[in-house]
Amino acid sequence: MRALLLRDLVLAVRAGGGFGLGLAFFLIVTVLVPFGVGPETGLLTRIAPGILWIGALLACLLSLDRILALDWEDGSLDLLATAPLPLEAIVSVKALAHWITTGLPLVLAAPVLGVLLSLPGPGYLWVFVSLALGTPALSVIGTFGAALTVGLKRGGLLMSLLVLPLYVPTLIFGAEVARRGTEGLSVQSPLLMLAGISFGVIAALPFASAAVLRVNLR
């Protein structure tokens, strides 16, 4: 499992691996928003947590089709499926590699980009916490979407359509944590819901992803 994780990380940072693509996209979205809605600080402050969350979510979506499609194209997915690793472990490791290369940089960059949206003081902590808790769910749900559409030509768009509705609960509670935290309100219940969603999908979805992958590999 460690070999697979290391290989995916190495592939991501080598040429053509797409590391930083999501991060660059996130940066551009956050820079563009003030141009779009105007420089009024009060308005920006109010929408900043939500914009950061939507930006992170879209940036995450951008790299999902690479999780399994590349391995499917060059045949290594077939070979991995016949390897001693269970498919559940393979999809979990792939989701983890995706989170490390895409989700983690977004989490770390979000507070910095918050400056561009004049995020108020307490917001930095809560945007960071909510993204750190929510982005693993985005990667795991995304891996499920990638497993559903693996093998389809131009499956990327279909995958976005399948995955985005599944992202809704994570987005609602994640953005709610960030918003309430920014306004200095109690964040306990949305935080617990967000944590519940994340741990729930991490525990359950790899089995679903492995099952659909088995069907798709036939």
Add this chain to the structure above:
Amino acid sequence: MDLVASDLTVARGGVPVLEGVGFTLSPGRALVLRGPNGSGKTTLLRTVAGLQPPVAGEIIGAGERIAYAAHADGLKAMLSVVENLSFWAAVFGTQGIDDALSAFNLEELAGRAAGTLSAGQKRRLGLARLMVTGRPVWVLDEPTVSLDAASVALFAEAVRAHLGQGGAALMATHIDLGLAEAEILDVTGFRAKPRARAEDEAFL
């Protein structure tokens, strides 16, 4: 331990292509599948490798004993030859890739990125992967595609060495490898009769 397939029916895209296939593959033996294009050799091999379930019949002694090599070599273009092989060795929990490198004459290419290799060199690397899996039964789908005569000889030598160590090989190939241990199984006789589709594959 023998690999035994009995009364096997295999389907591609929900349509049975071969039915009633049966064979026994003992350690030290090789079985070569013959048959025209589209006759179901690949589907049979994928079924034996466990990538798809058989429609009917059963396979005994497969599963964790199979090393599968298909048309695609499963190489990562941005990783070097050594990195590609080491990865598979790590996944299969085996040590040492030097034997595999020398068996397929890949030492000189060891540091090259797999993406810069020629088609034949990639194939050799893909076949070298079989040796690092440490699995006893090789299931090979057209292993000699894009290999030159010298490389085919290397490959035949590797298969012979594998059989000599008590391994077995099941392969679909159109050329004669000169393996004395090889039996031929022509799949043409097992072609499935056309039938109405009983169930909808989409909901399986």
